[in-house]
Amino acid sequence: MEAHFKVFTNVERVSDLLESLSDSLVPVALSEIELADAIFGTSDLRSQALVLGTPFVLVEEDLSLESVLESRYQHKDFSALETKMEVVEFSEVVEETLRLLKKKWHEQLLRSNWIKENENLQEQLLLASKKVEKFEASRIQRAQALRKTSLLLRKRIFFLKSLNKAMELSEVVSMIQDEVRKTKGLGGAILAVKKNKECSVLYSSGRLVVERKIDTWPSSSTVEWRQSLANVLKRPIGPLLQFEGGKSKLHLFVEHQVPKAGLKDFISEWKLRMVGLQLVVDRFQLEKELSEAALFWEKTFDGLEEPIGIFDRNFNVIRANQLFTSDLMAQLNENTVRRGGQVFHVESYKIGKMSDLVEGAKVIHLSDQSSAYQLKQHMIQTEKIAALGQLAGHIAHELNNPLTGIRSLCQVLGSDSQLSEQVRLDVAEVEFAAHRCQKTIKNLLDYSKPHTEDHRTPTNVNDVVLNTLPLLKSLMGRFKNEVCLSPTPLVALIDAHMLQQVIFNLVTNACHAMGDGTKGTIFVETRAMGKKLLIRVQDEGPGVPEELRVQIFEPFFTTKGENEGTGLGLSLSLNVIRRFGGELSIDENYTKGAAFEIQLPLMEDRR
Amino acid sequence: MKILVVDDEPLVRRSLQRAAERRGHEVQTASNGLEGLEQWILFSPDLIFLDVLMPEMDGPTLLLQKPKSSEAKVVMMSAFTGEYDSEAALKMGAHVFIPKPFEDIMKVISQAEELVSGNR
Numbered sequence: 028m029e030a031h032f033k034v035f036t037n038v039e040r041v042s043d044l045l046e047s048l049s050d051s052l053v054p055v056a057l058s059e060i061e062l063a064d065a066i067f068g069t070s071d072l073r074s075q076a077l078v079l080g081t082p083f084v085l086v087e088e089d090l091s092l093e094s095v096l097e098s099r100y101q102h103k104d105f106s107a108l109e110t111k112m113e114v115v116e117f118s119e120v121v122e123e124t125l126r127l128l129k130k131k132w133h134e135q136l137l138r139s140n141w142i143k144e145n146e147n148l149q150e151q152l153l154l155a156s157k158k159v160e161k162f163e164a165s166r167i168q169r170a171q172a173l174r175k176t177s178l179l180l181r182k183r184i185f186f187l188k189s190l191n192k193a194m195e196l197s198e199v200v201s202m203i204q205d206e207v208r209k210t211k212g213l214g215g216a217i218l219a220v221k222k223n224k225e226c227s228v229l230y231s232s233g234r235l236v237v238e239r240k241i242d243t244w245p246s247s248s249t250v251e252w253r254q255s256l257a258n259v260l261k262r263p264i265g266p267l268l269q270f271e272g273g274k275s276k277l278h279l280f281v282e283h284q285v286p287k288a289g290l291k292d293f294i295s296e297w298k299l300r301m302v303g304l305q306l307v308v309d310r311f312q313l314e315k316e317l318s319e320a321a322l323f324w325e326k327t328f329d330g331l332e333e334p335i336g337i338f339d340r341n342f343n344v345i346r347a348n349q350l351f352t353s354d355l356m357a358q359l360n361e362n363t364v365r366r367g368g369q370v371f372h373v374e375s376y377k378i379g380k381m382s383d384l385v386e387g388a389k390v391i392h393l394s395d396q397s398s399a400y401q402l403k404q405h406m407i408q409t410e411k412i413a414a415l416g417q418l419a420g421h422i423a424h425e426l427n428n429p430l431t432g433i434r435s436l437c438q439v440l441g442s443d444s445q446l447s448e449q450v451r452l453d454v455a456e457v458e459f460a461a462h463r464c465q466k467t468i469k470n471l472l473d474y475s476k477p478h479t480e481d482h483r484t485p486t487n488v489n490d491v492v493l494n495t496l497p498l499l500k501s502l503m504g505r506f507k508n509e510v511c512l513s514p515t516p517l518v519a520l521i522d523a524h525m526l527q528q529v530i531f532n533l534v535t536n537a538c539h540a541m542g543d544g545t546k547g548t549i550f551v552e553t554r555a556m557g558k559k560l561l562i563r564v565q566d567e568g569p570g571v572p573e574e575l576r577v578q579i580f581e582p583f584f585t586t587k588g589e590n591e592g593t594g595l596g597l598s599l600s601l602n603v604i605r606r607f608g609g610e611l612s613i614d615e616n617y618t619k620g621a622a623f624e625i626q627l628p629l630m631e632d633r634r
Numbered sequence: 635m636k637i638l639v640v641d642d643e644p645l646v647r648r649s650l651q652r653a654a655e656r657r658g659h660e661v662q663t664a665s666n667g668l669e670g671l672e673q674w675i676l677f678s679p680d681l682i683f684l685d686v687l688m689p690e691m692d693g694p695t696l697l698l699q700k701p702k703s704s705e706a707k708v709v710m711m712s713a714f715t716g717e718y719d720s721e722a723a724l725k726m727g728a729h730v731f732i733p734k735p736f737e738d739i740m741k742v743i744s745q746a747e748e749l750v751s752g753n754r
Contacts, residue, residue, distance in 0.1 A: 424687075431735035432645020438739045439652040465735050 179296060187303035196220065196229060196311050197236035199304075203279065204231040210293050212285030214265060217256055219244075219278040222312050228259050247271065252280065270297050272305035279304065333395050334371065337378070340387035355393060369397045411581070411598075419471040426468055433461040470528060470599075483607065485630055486523045487516040488560055489553055494523075495530045496551065502538040507548040517553055517560040519627040521607045529600040529611070533564040533623050536596065540568030540621060547620070560629045563614070565622040576613050635750055638679035639663045640670035640696065641711070642688045646734075650683055653739045657747070667691025671699055679706050681750050684728065686712040697727040707749045709742075 186206055193199045200218050207216045217230040219241075226244045229236055239259050245251040249269045257264045265282040268290065272278065279301065283290060328335070329348045334355055336347025342359045344351075355371070358364040364371040371393035378388045437458035441451050489512045496503070496510065534549065541547045547567035554561050571579060578584050580601045597611075604611040609627035637659050639650045647663040654661045662677045664670035668690045674682065678701075686693040693710060700706075710728035723731035730749055736742050 427735055428641075428643035429645050432643050432647075432649050435649030435736055435739035435742075436645055436652065439649055439656060442656070442740065 183296065183300060183303075186300065187307075190303065190307045191310075193307070196308065197238060199307060199311075200229040200236045201231055203304075207281050210290070212283055212289065213268075213293070214282035214284060217260070217280040217282075219252070219256075219280070220308055220312075221276040228256065230260060247278075249280075252278065256280065268294060268297075270301045272301050272308065277301075277305055277308050334393040335390065337388055337390055340389075345388060351393070359391060363396070364393055369395060372396045416472075419468075423468045423472050427465065430461045430465050430468070434458050434465070437461065470525075482522040482524070483520045484523070485518050486521050486526070487518050488521070488526065488562060488627070489513060489517055491521075491523050491526045492530060492551060492553060492562065495527045496534070498531065499534050499538070502535060503549055505545045506538065506541060509548055509550045511550070511552040511554075513554045513560075515555070517555060518630045519560060519607065519609075520630055521627065522603075525603045526607070529603050529625065530562065530564070532596040532600045533625075536623075537564055537566035537568065537621070540566050542568065555629060556626070558629055559609075559626045562625040562627075563622060565614075565617065565620065567620040570618065570621045571613055573615075576615070579613075580611075635659045635681060635747070636677060636679040637661045637681045637683065637746070638670065638673050638677055638706070639683045640665075640667065640673075640688070640693070641683065641685040642666055643685070646685070646711075649739055650742075653743045654746075657743055667693065667696040670696050674704060674706070675701050678704065681746050682706050682708045683746070684708055684710050686710060694726045700727070707746075709746050709749065 186202075190199055190202055193202060196218075200216065203218065204216045207213045215230060217228060219226070219228050221244050226241045227238055228241055229238045231237075241255065241259055243255075245255045247269075249267050252269065253264050253267055256267075265284065266287075268281040268283055268287070270279040270281075279297070281297075287294070328346075331348055331350070334348065334351035336351045336356075337345040338347075338359070339345055342356065344356060347356070352366070355364050355366055359373060362373055364373055374392045374394055376390045376392070378390060437454045440446065441454045441458065443451075446454070492510070492512060496508075530551075534551065537549050541549070549567075550563070550565040552561070552563040552565070554563075575586070579586075580597050584598070601611045604625055604627070607627055609625060611623065611625050614622040614624055637650075637654050639647050639654075639661060640663075641647050641650070642665050644665070647665070651661045651663055662673050662679065664673045666688045670682075670684070671691065673679075674696075684693045684696065691699075693712075697708065707730075708728040709730045709732055710723040710726070711732050711734050720731040730745065732742055732745070
């Protein structure tokens with residue numbers, strides 16, 4: 028900036044000053060005033076002069092000097108103005124002053140800004156610390172709440188875990204009771220469980236847990252339950268807290284002596300615990316159902332009336348019912364399995380896949396064919412007998428005619444008085460033989476025609492035996508004979524003649540079995556055996572091989588030589604005895620030879 | 635009395651003949667129904683022993699064809715007691731039925747004599 032200002036100091040008189048100045052006064056450009064304004068922060072010229080600290084005259088460009096002077100002289104400082112003025116280069120002073128001022132100002136500005144800022148900061152700091160305090164307080168609160176919740180949770184989990192370890196529902200109830208006692212003002216805990224139609228109530232009584240079945244399951248109403256429980260427990264029931272499990276099939280009741288309002292925590296906690304309790308109860312019920320199902324399956328399996336089992340591919344037993352005895356298992360390679368008189372058909376079913384361990388396993392079912400087998404055997408027997416009947420009928424007719432002739436002719440001859448006694452006896456012998464032949468034929472016919480007339484009469488079997496044995500003298504004579512008859516009469520409804528044939532048959536067989544020697548004993552016995560009578564014919568021959576014990580009763584089966592037996596004897600005998608409602612069998616326990624036993628129903632009232 | 639025995643079994647024929655002859659009767663025999671019919675006509679017997687089952691012609695057939703003039707009594711004999719009994723025999727035109735085998739031939743003859751003499 029050019030030096031437009033001239034500062035006059037030591038001005039004696041203003042007029043002098045003005046005079047001296049008139050030439051040198053330089054108008055100050057408005058822009059410069061603006062500068063000052065900018066520097067000093069005010070456009071008031073007087074103030075500017077004061078700020079500068081030096082008397083000076085400022086003249087505004089468009090104003091007349093007079094007006095300026097007038098305004099300036101009013102300032103009393105001007106009166107003190109020195110007449111002697113030293114003109115200083117204004118610009119330098121101003122610049123310097125401005126610089127200083129600027130600096131000072133800047134510092135002041137900075138300081139005031141800093142203070143302001145500091146104040147702000149302080150304020151903010153205060154706010155922040157308040158916030159922190161508040162936050163801290165809430166944090167502690169929250170932590171406490173959290174600790175409390177986690178403690179509750181831990182307790183809850185611990186309790187539910189311990190419930191899970193219980194082996195039975197009563198244990199659960201006693202645990203609940205213990206847990207409930209931890210809260211003051213609570214009494215008995217009662218658990219009500221419903222499964223299907225079975226409802227029961229469990230509660231602690233002293234150290235024990237009692238389980239009572241109840242007939243009806245009250246609705247959810249606590250009042251109803253209170254009455255119902257009083258009936259079951261047979262004591263008055265106090266006010267109850269009621270907790271309900273899922274589907275209202277599980278209720279927990281807790282008696283309480285303090286107002287419900289004081290038990291808020293307990294109630295809310297146990298509402299949550301009911302979920303776990305329900306799970307535990309469900310588990311027990313499921314386990315029970317499962318074990319019941321397993322037991323049911325087990326019983327069903329074992330209760331099957333025929334042998335059944337599960338086997339691996341090598342016929343090793345995995346599981347079998349009791350009827351599947353080891354002797355049966357040993358024969359599983361066959362199609363048919365036998366045990367004693369029973370015959371089983373082996374039926375095998377493959378199991379898709381049980382597990383990797385038993386791949387190729389199968390269910391084997393032995394279906395009892397015994398009755399079917401027997402029926403079949405019986406049918407075969409009947410057919411054979413029918414065939415035999417036809418044959419017998421034919422033979423009987425063919426033989427009867429000549430035999431009638433022989434007998435008749437013998438009778439005619441025998442009545443001839445001219446014959447010698449010797450011839451007459453011979454003829455009589457021939458007639459007797461023919462007669463026997465006719466009888467045999469008649470028996471054969473009777474056998475093959477079971478529906479012929481019934482000749483059964485109540486007969487003492489002892490008599491039949493006694494009448495038969497003498498006929499066998501020639502055969503039995505070689506052996507030792509033992510006859511042991513029941514001391515009391517054994518009366519059965521039989522045809523004595525037919526029974527005689529059977530005994531005849533059995534004794535004959537016994538004699539033949541003992542061969543040509545003279546060793547051995549033939550033992551004939553009769554005795555009562557409960558509601559039956561027994562006739563036993565026993566020899567000491569080779570016995571009947573086990574594999575032939577069924578066959579020997581079949582028609583036309585014989586072990587005798589070609590002309591010694593027809594193979595009909597035992598078959599006929601069996602048929603006869605069966606017709607009398609009895610049974611003819613081999614005593615399988617007798618090992619010294621063969622023993623045949625006839626069993627017949629005793630007529631007790633006739634004794 | 636004239637007796638005709640019609641039976642295919644020679645021993646039966648012979649024994650009846652012998653037994654009847656012993657009692658003083660005149661006897662003719664035939665071994666089947668055809669022969670029997672011929673004899674019936676030729677011999678005009680008072681009594682006929684007639685078997686049921688025979689070759690050529692059986693007893694019942696013979697009875698159907700018997701001479702109308704004949705008043706001979708007929709004793710029917712059979713082993714098949716199940717199929718033929720007195721009642722059946724009477725229906726077929728016989729007078730008496732005797733099941734075979736006979737127990738006593740002499741009784742059979744006397745039974746026949748009684749039949750002819752009208753005692754039965």
